[in-house]
Amino acid sequence: MAKINRIYFNLILIDFYNFRQMNKFLSFLSLIFFITFFSCSPDKKNSNSTEPTKIDKTNNTVIVDCHYTFEEAIAGSKAPKAVIQQLQLINVHYYSTDGKVHVGQILTNREIAEDLLHLFDFMLQVRFPIAKAIPIIKYNWNDNLSMQANNTYSFCYRNTSYSKHAYGMAIDINPYFNPIHWKNGFQYRQDKPLGAVYNPKRPGTFYQSHPVVLEFKKYGLRWGHNFSRNYDDHHFEK
Numbered sequence: 001m002a003k004i005n006r007i008y009f010n011l012i013l014i015d016f017y018n019f020r021q022m023n024k025f026l027s028f029l030s031l032i033f034f035i036t037f038f039s040c041s042p043d044k045k046n047s048n049s050t051e052p053t054k055i056d057k058t059n060n061t062v063i064v065d066c067h068y069t070f071e072e073a074i075a076g077s078k079a080p081k082a083v084i085q086q087l088q089l090i091n092v093h094y095y096s097t098d099g100k101v102h103v104g105q106i107l108t109n110r111e112i113a114e115d116l117l118h119l120f121d122f123m124l125q126v127r128f129p130i131a132k133a134i135p136i137i138k139y140n141w142n143d144n145l146s147m148q149a150n151n152t153y154s155f156c157y158r159n160t161s162y163s164k165h166a167y168g169m170a171i172d173i174n175p176y177f178n179p180i181h182w183k184n185g186f187q188y189r190q191d192k193p194l195g196a197v198y199n200p201k202r203p204g205t206f207y208q209s210h211p212v213v214l215e216f217k218k219y220g221l222r223w224g225h226n227f228s229r230n231y232d233d234h235h236f237e238k
């Protein structure tokens with residue numbers, strides 16, 4: 001009898017031993033679970049918040065090319081009040097020729113402001129470089145100086161009725177990469193800007209089937225390449 005009791009006692013000891021081993025095993029599993037959960041969840045959060053194909057406009061490495069108020073951007077313009085009242089100053093992001101994202105401004109007619117915001121976003125996503133986009137006040141309202149600096153702009157009041165820039169319904173993009181050249185019969189006129197050479201292989205330069213040209217046309221903006229007297233390749237208007 002004593003022998004049987006000893007056997008039972010030993011079996012209970014073995015069970016107790018197994019029970020302790022099982023507890024250890026469960027504790028180990030719990031530990032692994034917590035380590036996995038706490039170390040992986042922040043990583044998951046980071047990977048979800050990153051969209052590699054979308055350009056982050058809030059990134060603090062964006063280079064600010066200008067930061068005018070509306071009043072500063074129209075200061076000194078000879079435009080009548082009725083024209084000034086049609087204008088809107090928009091912030092635009094673009095890849096510049098240095099390969100970095102910049103933010104500039106376009107002073108334009110509020111009727112095409114939404115179109116231009118979309119088109120700048122399109123140019124950013126396809127990495128079409130814009131040298132700079134600064135309201136022409138920076139060049140003292142001098143269109144030639146602005147073109148020479150390869151500056152992209154919309155509104156510039158001129159005392160003429162033919163230019164759509166006079167009320168912000170046109171935009172010139174990278175004028176130095178896309179110079180005006182005159183058609184037959186008008187070649188006595190000076191191509192502009194001075195010294196600019198058209199090279200369709202250079203990024204930021206337009207040609208007939210260029211995706212940016214097609215996108216502008218899609219939004220109802222006419223391309224100056226099709227003007228009757230000259231190829232105004234940097235010019236779009238509505």
Ligand SMILES: [Zn+2]
Pocket residue numbers: 165170171172234235236
């Ligand atoms: Zn123009």
